[in-house]
Every structure is written in structure tokens, then in C-alpha cells.
Amino acid sequence: MERVMMKGNEALAEGAIRAGCRYFFGYPITPQNEIPEYMARRLPEVGGVFLQAESEVSAINMVYGAGGAGGRVLTSSSSPGISLKQEGISYIAGAQVPCVIVNVARGGPGLGGLNPSQSDYFQATKGGGHGDYRLLVYAPGNAQEMVDLIGLAFDKAEEYRNPVMILSDAIMGQMMEPVALPAMRTETTEKPWATTGKQGRSKPNIINSLGLVGEDLERINIELQAKYARLAAAEVRYETDGTGEADLIVVAYGTSSRVVRSAINRLRQEGKKVGLFRPITLWPFPKEALASLAAEGKRFLVVEMSAGQLVEDVILAVNDRAKVSFFGKLNGTVPTVREVYDRILSSLPEGGEG
């Protein structure tokens, strides 16, 4: 396996190519520009199509067309651009079209800033567009996971015929790390439902999210919910580090989890019993794993770069069986190891927080 130093955004782009992605539609926005720029160079080399759309709105609708036609298709953007894509994402979810959407998140609300942020957690996991739908949401924690999860994302998108989101951020996207790149694969799943032209089929394939008759729409929604239940049962991913013996478990994903890991390592050297619980799928959320840890009498501290979004899912998961504390850094700033170290100390049973 090839090992190279790459920026997170470029690792993700190359990972997509090696997973058989051959179509990219996007619109420039910082801090994700390395992805479209990489794809613009790389896709023509492998016989693929890169197209810069006139807007994020158009880009996501090109994705809907290309995914519906059976292509392995990717789009990427950053927070304000992802907001613009929400209408299209809702249609894609409703019409059950596979595709992968990357959000290299920055601070908001509004135009916000260019610094890393985790304040798009609600938008990613609770359905940023209209209607009852779900995305499978992966949160990579290093450049290697950018590569691994983008490959998995395409497979799962096609397996479930559902849009999959990679929720990254400005640090994850810009930071360089060594990555092992997998071999190129081009095989994709059979798509007998795709719009290819009838080509001898007796019935046309129709990709659609319309259900004008109430009962029809109810049936569509029941079918979607059954799919989300299958997805939730089979696709939960998380990493634990020392949670078994810990008195306090810190819950964090992406960039925050890296800061937390450094703080925890320091605390362990000082004999403190602290563990890390890192959700890799933000939806489906690893609520059962957290619930069993809560049943063992653990305490929790949630660290995220937002005013408190992930923490709501942790509170729901532990359901009053454990104490949950929160440390959030607001948009544009990243918690320092020292800050997290201090916050963990005060959250420990002996830390005086009670």
C-alpha cells in the first residue's frame, strides 16, 4: 500500500477517485477548495468528469442527476454552501439516490468565518432540509480516515440508496498527515433502477420524490423509515480508548477528539482514569454504547467546537443515568490541550464539580 504525505482534503479526493468516484460537481468556497481543485486535475486522468457549477444549488442538482443516472458522484462544500444544498439533499434523500456530500465545516451563522467549527452537527445529523429523512454521517478523525471513510461512504450510499455526508472541518481538511492509499477500484454495484434510457426494459425507470396522494406519501415515508432503522442497526461506528477503566469519559469527534486525546494522555501519566469515546458515525449515533457505559456509572464530558450540539445526543443517550458536563469552544477557535486538561480535571469525581 502506498504511503504519502497529504492534506486531508486531497487525501479525501484521492480516496474518492480510488473508490471509483468518476463525477464531481461543486462550487468554490473556502476551506474546501483543495477538493474541487484536486478533482479538476485528477478526474480527467481517469476518464471522469469534473464540472464547476454556477452555484451550490446547481451543483447538488447535478449530483442528483448523475447519481440517479447511476454514476458514483461526489460534491463538497463548506457550511454556507452546504446550507444552499439542503433543498437538493432533501430531494436526493426522498428519491433514494446514492451520492456523497462533504462538508469541510467553518464557523457560522451567516457568512461566519473560515476557521474550523463543529457547529453544523445539527444540520448534518437532524436533517438540514425539509421532511423526515436521514443522512449517514461520518466524522473522520485523521487524514487516513478521510481516505477510508470516503471509500466506505460510496459503498454505503449505494448499498442503502441514500446520501452520505462526510462532516470534516477546516483543520481536518488543511492538515497534512501520512496516509496509506488503497489500490484503485472501479467496480460499482448493479443499479437496475438508474435512469440510463429504457434500453429494452419494458418499464421506464423513474426517479422521483413526489407523493401527491396522502397514502402514497405515507407509504414512501414508512419505507424510508424502515431503511433508516436498518441503517441505524448495522452502521454505527465509534472508537473507544480506555473507557473500560475510566471514571470519566470524554466524548468528542473530529478535530476536538485530537485535542482531547492529547489532554487525556497527559492526565493518564498523572494517574487519572480518563477515557475517550469518539463517535465515527454521527448518524446513526452510537447511543447504545454510551448508554451501557452510563449504566456502569461513568461520568461524561462532551468537548466540541460549538455552543452545544453533540452534547444533546449524549444527554439523550445516557438518559439521566449519568452526569454529563459540557465544554464548548465557539466558532472560530479551537480548544487548547491545556483548556481541555483543566476542564477534565474539574469534571472528575474528585474535581469538585460534584
Added chain:
Amino acid sequence: MKKVFAYPRALTKKRTHYCPGCTHGIIHRLVAEAIDDLGIQERTIGIAPVGCAVLAYEYFDVDFQEAAHGRAPAVATGIKRVHPESIVFSYQGDGDLASIGMAEIIHAATRGEKITVIFVNNTVYGMTGGQMAPTTLPGQKTTTSPYGRDTATVGYPIRVCELLSTLDGPSYLARVSVHDPAHIKKAGQAIRQAFAMQVAGKGFSLVEVLSSCPTNWGMTPTQALTQVKEKLIPYYPLGVFRMTEEVAGDDA
């Protein structure tokens, strides 16, 4: 005996939901005849709009994707880029194409995207109940211009063919009408030409079809057709606005 008239193969037998006197049925038939004539049914993919033709996928016997309001040219672009050998067309109304979807249509046109657009201009939002459209005529009454379109406050109608004809991307742009048999025949030829351009691998092609809406105009079907002839055509002149190179498209 030679059969001279038959039901188009590219249309399903489903009864349409269109109002009595609406010309969508005629335009559907002309599109289906062009598809039959060019022998492209098995490789054609349509995009349905949001608007009266939202259920077009039930009436054409070809693969279809239903798009969000105004986004059909972007969806068509995605499909065409995956299947360059297929024939991709969108079917859009005036609110869909000339208001909410203006960015998508202009950029698909200027890219020379190898798709065909059937643009049905009846100067009103039909499906939502007769609101003012970007193509509503000056003085025309609609539910949201109850005193008549006042150009001093809401501006002027958009002439889509003229606007797109400033771009280099389109290979074929034409405006036709379906208010009488002679014009229906010409409209059919234009629609066939637009598809033939795509079959020949030329750029973007669009046919604007002036259409009537008796229900929302508050007219009988015949009065509405007279309105097209006497009011719409003077404001929206018929003709070919771009023809890069005539192609016969005889691969049938």
C-alpha cells in the same frame, strides 16, 4: 394500406391531468413524435419540472427524473455527463425556467450542454393557481397582479429566446406556437430539429412554445387560443433565434 397516423410510441396510454383546452397535451404529443421519428426512445431520459407538467413522467414512455423547481437543466447536466450517448431533455414552464431556474438555464445554455429544453410559456403559474409569471404580459391580470401587471412596479416580461441568443453555447433556439394546426405543424418541426441537434452531438437546444391556459386566464379554450395569436405572439415573436447548422438527425 400505409398507416399515416398513429398513437406515438413514446407516449403512455395514461389519461393526463391537464385542464380542458390546455395545450400541454399537444406539446407532449409533438415531443413524443419527435422521439419516435428520430428512433431515440430507448436512450431518451426526461426531466420533469415543478409546475403543471410535474407528472410528465407518467405520460412519456421513457426514463425520467423529477427535478426541484427550476433545477431541471442542472439535473439534465448530471445525467448527460454520466450518459453522453443518451438523449436528455427537460420540459419546463415559465415560472420554473424563467424565474426560479434562470441561473440554471443560462448556464446550461452557455456551457453548450448537449441537452434539449422544451420551454412552455403560458404567461402564468398554472399549477399554483394563476399567479404572475416572469412572462406575464404588461397589463395582464393574475391572482398576484389583480390590477394587471404594472411595469412601473414589477417590471417587464422576459423574452427567453432573445436573452439566450446572446450566448455562444446554444446550437438551436426557436419560438413556436400551438394555437392552430399550421403552427402546431411548425412547432413539431422545431421540436424535432431541437432533438436532432442533440442526436448530432451539437450544443444546447431549446424550443419555446407559446401555450394557452384557459383555466387561469378565465377564458374558453377558443378564446385562449385567440389570445395566444393576438396578444402573446406580438410580444413574443415567433422564429428561429439560433441555428448553428441544420441537421436532419435521420437515425431512425
